[in-house]
Structures are given as structure tokens and as C-alpha cells.
Amino acid sequence: MQCRVACGACCIALSISSPIPGMPGGKPAGVPCVQLDARMACKLYGKAERPSVCERLMPATDLCGETAAQAMALISALELATVPR
Numbered sequence: 001m002q003c004r005v006a007c008g009a010c011c012i013a014l015s016i017s018s019p020i021p022g023m024p025g026g027k028p029a030g031v032p033c034v035q036l037d038a039r040m041a042c043k044l045y046g047k048a049e050r051p052s053v054c055e056r057l058m059p060a061t062d063l064c065g066e067t068a069a070q071a072m073a074l075i076s077a078l079e080l081a082t083v084p085r
Helices: 052-056 068-081
Strands: none
16 A cells, blocks of 8 residues: 555654654654645655654555545554553
């Protein structure tokens, strides 16, 4: 599966604890990454500055669903299920 054009769900729904250019403390879940452009695409895609967690995240139907809205819901549920308690 390829990333869905104009989705950006993984760049919004997930928390990222590692530094991101422009977000040295990472980012909380539900906050758009500063590297997400107006087309909902990652400005760091394919670059060395892209966090390793982002590099490892691969699009898949069970993660992304059939629409951007489904991707947001599925990834948000994953985020909630993996929050340390």
C-alpha cells in the first residue's frame, strides 16, 4: 500500500517523543507536525532529518483504512491503546 495523497493522519494522530526539526521536544498526539505541508505531505520524507519512528511507520490497510478519516480514527485508537499508564 502507498501513502494516501492528502491524508497526513500519521503526522497528526500519533505522538512522537523524538526531536523533529522545528519541534525539538517531539509532538503530542492530535497536533499536526510542523513538517506537514499544506498538501498534507511530509516535508522531511526521504531526508535524513526525518525521525526514525516516522521511517518505520508503513502504510497498511489495517492502519490506514480506506479513507483519510478512517486512517485518523484507526491511528488515534492505536495511539490511545499504547499510551503508557
